[in-house]
Amino acid sequence: MRSLEERIGSDRRAFYLRLISAASSLFSLYQILSHSIVSGHHPDLPTTTKLIHRHSELSHSPASAFPLALFYSHSRPDLFLLNVLLRCLDPFSTLSIFSSLHQHHPHLRPDSFTFSFSISAAASLASPVSGRVLHARSVAVGYSADRFVGSALTDFYFKFSMTSVAEEVFNQISCPDTVLWNTLITGLVRNCSFLRAVMAFERMVALGSHCDSTTLAVVLPATAELRDLILGKVIHCFVVKSGMEAQSHVITGFITLYSKCDEIHDAEFLFHEIEQPDLIHWNAMISGYSSAGYIRSSVCLFKDLMLSGWCPNSSTVVALIPVTDSYGHVSLCRAIHGFALKTSFDLNLLVCTALTTVYSRLNCMDAARQVFDGMQEKSMASWNAMISAYAQNGLTEAAISLFREMQSLNLKPNPMTASSILSACAQLGALTLGKQVHRMITEEKLELNVFVSTALIDMYAKCGNIIEAQKIFDCMTEKNEVSWNAIISGFGLHGYGCEALRLFREMLSAQISPTATTFLSILHACSHGGLVEEGQAIFQSMSHTYGIRPRHEHYACMVDIFGRAGRLNEALEFIGTVPGDVGPGVWAALLGACRIHKEANIAKLAAEKLVQLEPENPGYYVLLSNIYSASQNFPEAAAVRDVAKRRKLIKLPGCTLIEVKDVLHVFTAGDRSHPQTSSIYSMLETLAGKMLDAGYQAETESVLYDVEEEEKEHMVKIHSEKLAIAFGLINIKPESEITIIKNLRICLDCHNWTKFISRITKMVIVVRDASRFHHFTNGVCSCGDYW
DNA sequence: ATAGGGTTAG
Numbered sequence: 001m002r003s004l005e006e007r008i009g010s011d012r013r014a015f016y017l018r019l020i021s022a023a024s025s026l027f028s029l030y031q032i033l034s035h036s037i038v039s040g041h042h043p044d045l046p047t048t049t050k051l052i053h054r055h056s057e058l059s060h061s062p063a064s065a066f067p068l069a070l071f072y073s074h075s076r077p078d079l080f081l082l083n084v085l086l087r088c089l090d091p092f093s094t095l096s097i098f099s100s101l102h103q104h105h106p107h108l109r110p111d112s113f114t115f116s117f118s119i120s121a122a123a124s125l126a127s128p129v130s131g132r133v134l135h136a137r138s139v140a141v142g143y144s145a146d147r148f149v150g151s152a153l154t155d156f157y158f159k160f161s162m163t164s165v166a167e168e169v170f171n172q173i174s175c176p177d178t179v180l181w182n183t184l185i186t187g188l189v190r191n192c193s194f195l196r197a198v199m200a201f202e203r204m205v206a207l208g209s210h211c212d213s214t215t216l217a218v219v220l221p222a223t224a225e226l227r228d229l230i231l232g233k234v235i236h237c238f239v240v241k242s243g244m245e246a247q248s249h250v251i252t253g254f255i256t257l258y259s260k261c262d263e264i265h266d267a268e269f270l271f272h273e274i275e276q277p278d279l280i281h282w283n284a285m286i287s288g289y290s291s292a293g294y295i296r297s298s299v300c301l302f303k304d305l306m307l308s309g310w311c312p313n314s315s316t317v318v319a320l321i322p323v324t325d326s327y328g329h330v331s332l333c334r335a336i337h338g339f340a341l342k343t344s345f346d347l348n349l350l351v352c353t354a355l356t357t358v359y360s361r362l363n364c365m366d367a368a369r370q371v372f373d374g375m376q377e378k379s380m381a382s383w384n385a386m387i388s389a390y391a392q393n394g395l396t397e398a399a400i401s402l403f404r405e406m407q408s409l410n411l412k413p414n415p416m417t418a419s420s421i422l423s424a425c426a427q428l429g430a431l432t433l434g435k436q437v438h439r440m441i442t443e444e445k446l447e448l449n450v451f452v453s454t455a456l457i458d459m460y461a462k463c464g465n466i467i468e469a470q471k472i473f474d475c476m477t478e479k480n481e482v483s484w485n486a487i488i489s490g491f492g493l494h495g496y497g498c499e500a501l502r503l504f505r506e507m508l509s510a511q512i513s514p515t516a517t518t519f520l521s522i523l524h525a526c527s528h529g530g531l532v533e534e535g536q537a538i539f540q541s542m543s544h545t546y547g548i549r550p551r552h553e554h555y556a557c558m559v560d561i562f563g564r565a566g567r568l569n570e571a572l573e574f575i576g577t578v579p580g581d582v583g584p585g586v587w588a589a590l591l592g593a594c595r596i597h598k599e600a601n602i603a604k605l606a607a608e609k610l611v612q613l614e615p616e617n618p619g620y621y622v623l624l625s626n627i628y629s630a631s632q633n634f635p636e637a638a639a640v641r642d643v644a645k646r647r648k649l650i651k652l653p654g655c656t657l658i659e660v661k662d663v664l665h666v667f668t669a670g671d672r673s674h675p676q677t678s679s680i681y682s683m684l685e686t687l688a689g690k691m692l693d694a695g696y697q698a699e700t701e702s703v704l705y706d707v708e709e710e711e712k713e714h715m716v717k718i719h720s721e722k723l724a725i726a727f728g729l730i731n732i733k734p735e736s737e738i739t740i741i742k743n744l745r746i747c748l749d750c751h752n753w754t755k756f757i758s759r760i761t762k763m764v765i766v767v768r769d770a771s772r773f774h775h776f777t778n779g780v781c782s783c784g785d786y787w
Numbered sequence: 788a789t790a791g792g793g794t795t796a797g
Contacts, residue, residue: 116788151788182789192796214790221791249791256792283792318793353794384795391796419796426797454797482797 013047020050026058048074049081056088064093071097077105083113091121095130112143116152123156126412128444131156135169144172151183158187161414163196163447182214185222191415191447194222195478198231205238213247220253224260232257252284259288279310287319295323314340318354330362337371349375353382360389380414388420391427399424400433412444415452422455429741429768431463432662450476454483461490464739464766464773481507481515489521494773495782497529504538516548523557527564528772530784535561552583559586563593564786568602584613591623596786603627611640618644656720657741660731667724670717676727683726684718687757696756698749721750725757725765732763739766745787746774755779 016036023029033051036043043051052067071077071085082105086094098118101108110118115138122131135153143149150173157166170176170184181204188197201219204211216239223232236254239245251270258267271277271285282305289298302320305312317340324333333355340351352375359368372378372386383406390399403421406413413421418441425434438456441448453476460469473479473487484507491500504522507514514522519542526535539558542548555578562571571590575582587606594603607624614620621644628637655668665674674680721742728738746754746769758765759779767774775782 120788148788155788179789184789186789212790217791218789247791252791278791280792285792287792313792315793321794350794355794357795379794381795386795388796414795416796421796423797449796451797456797458797480797486797 012041013044016043016047017050020047020054023054023058026055029055029058042073043070045074045078045081048077049084052081052088053084062088062090064090068093076107079108079111079114082108083111083117086114086117086121089121091125094118094121095125095127098134099130110141112138112146112148115143115146116148119149119152119156123152123159126159128160128162128412131160145174147173147177147180151180154180154183154187158183158190160412160444161191161447162445163188163191163193165445176209178210178212178215181209182212182218185215186218189218189222192225192449192451193447194225197222198226198228211242213244213249216244216247217249217253220250220257224253224257227261229257229261229263232261248278248281252280255281255284255288259285259292262292264288264292264294279313279316282310283313283315283319286316287322290319290322298323314348314350317351321354321358324358324362330364333358333362333364349377349379349382353379353385356382356385356389360385360393363393365389365393365395380411380417383411384414384416384420387417388423391420391424394427396424396428396430400428400430413440413446415441415447415449418446419451419455422452422459426455426459426462429463429657430659430664431459431465431739432659432664434459434463450478450480450483454480454486457483457486457490461486461493462768464768466490466494466496466773479510479512481512481518484512485515485517485521488518489524492521492525492528492772494775495528495784497525497531497534500525500529501531501534514546514548516551516554519546519548519550520553520557523554523561527557527560528783528787530564530786532561532565532567552585556583556585556589559589560592563589563597566593566597568593568597568599572602582609584610587613591620600627600630604631615647654720654742654744656724656743658724658728658738660728665724665727667720667727669720671720671723674723674727676730679730680723680726683730684722687726687729687760690760691753691756694756694760696753698753719747719750721746721767722753725754728765729757729761729763735762737764737766739768741768743770745770751781751785751787755781 016032019032020029023032029051033043048070052070055066067085067088071081074081086097089097095118098114101110115134119131119134122134138144138149150169153169154166157169166187170180173180181200185197185200188200198219201215220232220235223235239250244250251274254270255267258264258270267285267288271281274281286298286301289301298320302316305316317336320336324336337355352371355371356368359371368386368389372382375382387399387402390402399421403417418437421437422434425437441452453472456472457469460466460472469487469490473483476483484503488500488503491503500522519538522538523535526538535558539550539554542550542554558574559571562574571593575586575590578586587609591603591606591610594606604627607620607627610620611624621640625637625640628640653668655666658665667674721740724740725738728740732738746767754765754767754776756779757763758776765776767776769787771787772783774787
């Protein structure tokens with residue numbers, strides 16, 4: 001008869017395996033292990049594997065010390081143990097074990113599980129390099145068509161917004177199963193490629209792959225984003241037919257779909273049909289209401305939620321945020337912020353990111369920054385939210401410096417970062433940085449989605465390179481109304497009215513509905529291109545054919561169109577037809593026309609209106625005063641100046657930016673702070689002589705000249721654009737191109753001066769001022785002397 | 788190996 005000890009001994013492994021499976025806490029697991037070691041039995045490979053596996057089930061976060069110690073206690077671990085270990089380790093340890101595998105355990109040949117766990121680790125470590133290395137090695141050992149490796153890789157490339165590579169990997173796998181299709185569709189949705197996600201879904205169905213609730217949970221929000229109600233209904237029928245309509249995730253998807261497609265009652269119906277809605281159902285409905293503008297219903301449902309004994313979570317708070325947005329109420333926003341802080345369930349990434357944006361939309365940049373700085377952990381979305389908050393509020397330098405900070409922390413920008421920063425570049429005219437971002441997008445193979453492409457078009461157009469803008473536009477596979485608007489306004493900005501008109505017609509025939517912005521762009525193009533009749537016809541069609549009510553800006557554009565052609569009386573007449581109040585932009589356009597056509601009487605009328613409408617804007621006072629003094633009405637002139645002085649109104653200082661060899665230089669009027677000041681001024685002297693010979697005369701007489709009296713003396717205060725151009729002439733190779741950007745409109749004299757310079761030096765000079773681009777070539781400007 | 792609500796872009 002065998003002793004007890006012998007019986008345990010023979011079944012020792014089974015005995016410990018049973019104990020381990022039954023262990024209910026980490027503590028009892030440690031006890032089992034120490035018992036076995038104390039009694040002289042080091043756990044064998046299967047027991048160790050089981051221990052590590054149970055340990056990962058019992059501990060909530062990836063803990064590495066215990067499993068690693070167990071793993072290293074074996075001199076010859078097997079592949080199964082290795083894979084179980086890799087799956088439960090933190091991503092960093094997973095990668096380091098994998099990379100030292102060859103050295104420490106050359107007998108172990110990684111299989112598809114080993115690769116897929118390591119690739120997932122690279123993805124969560126945000127380490128694109130190690131992922132690519134793993135990709136290469138897995139292909140080298142013949143796993144390029146493996147489902148597990150393939151799905152991990154697909155997921156990996158999508159995480160880094162490298163959608164084209166992800167799709168390539170997916171296409172390598174000959175018979176993708178449901179999970180793999182789901183991985184593809186999820187990745188596309190996460191990268192906002194909604195159309196491609198829906199197309200992949202259609203392909204999946206057509207190829208006869210089985211879809212499950214996961215597929216629908218992902219496809220339905222994509223359909224909602226595309227506002228494709230018809231497709232949504234087709235899917236709904238399909239879902240009912242295949243008996244999946246009662247699945248929790250699927251119902252949520254339909255609530256999202258119907259509320260985003262303005263079918264709020266259908267969404268409501270589905271929500272009330274659910275017997276026991278979970279928190280996500282509630283949140284979906286609350287957000288459905290608030291994002292569709294049903295603010296009261298949203299708040300009511302929130303109250304119901306609280307009364308039903310649910311504890312709201314961060315998503316509930318985020319779902320409520322559009323409420324503050326639509327009211328434009330800072331106090332409401334602060335109330336929600338306070339509520340989130342008080343209930344402190346998790347004032348997490350999500351809430352903070354949303355708050356950053358809402359505060360910035362309410363123009364509380366300090367509050368926004370405070371929330372951003374207060375986050376211990378920041379996601380890509382948090383960074384992007386803060387960067388775009390700055391960009392959208394015109395704080396371009398802040399946006400760029402935050403972008404640099406992000407880069408210095410080794411965080412890889414994603415397409416959203418790219419489009420935000422491109423917007424800042426466009427506003428600032430920072431072509432070099434814009435090009436760098438473009439290069440980064442290409443090098444990192446970042447997804448060139450509609451947002452990014454449109455942002456690139458806008459950046460190139462606004463930074464002077466309309467050719468490059470057009471190239472990108474032509475390469476786009478998916479264009480929406482914003483993309484068309486960007487290219488049309490780009491051509492308008494450069495004075496290519498006919499090209500803009502051609503694109504506008506092309507847009508219409510491509511069945512893209514023009515928006516209010518489209519009309520603004522095309523009217524701008526007509527005014528800068530001198531196309532009066534075309535502009536009038538388009539303005540008519542805007543309300544008659546497309547049912548879009550013109551805004552102040554559209555009226556201003558029309559005034560601009562008439563004014564440019566010197567038809568000032570028609571412009572006045574047109575203003576008479578504007579229903580309701582006339583905005584300051586309209587009068588400013590009229591004033592601009594008067595300035596060019598030297599029409600003092602109408603100018604006086606316009607300037608008086610402007611001083612009334614915008615008492616804070618100093619420019620109009622100067623102008624009005626100049627007009628009065630020109631008509632010998634000195635007391636009035638003095639009175640106007642007095643008012644401006646009493647109000648302590650300060651003129652926005654003019655400055656000009658120029659980039660030479662990727663370095664940015666900024667000049668202000670009469671600037672002497674630049675290291676090359678002396679050569680700049682002597683260059684100006686040299687030029688002055690040649691200019692006189694060529695017939696240049698300083699334009700200081702004009703009554704309608706928007707500068708202070710003392711600024712008229714150009715010898716005292718040389719305008720910043722002249723300094724920048726002189727600097728460019730010194731530092732840029734002859735007979736090439738100089739591009740400068742000025743924050744205000746270029747003045748008449750500088751415009752004239754630049755024409756002469758372009759003729760004398762044979763340089764092409766491109767000037768972006770506050771209203772448009774001027775291309776100076778051999779004494780002629782593309783704006784036709786009207787801007 | 789994939790999954791529902793909610794945050795970031797032109």
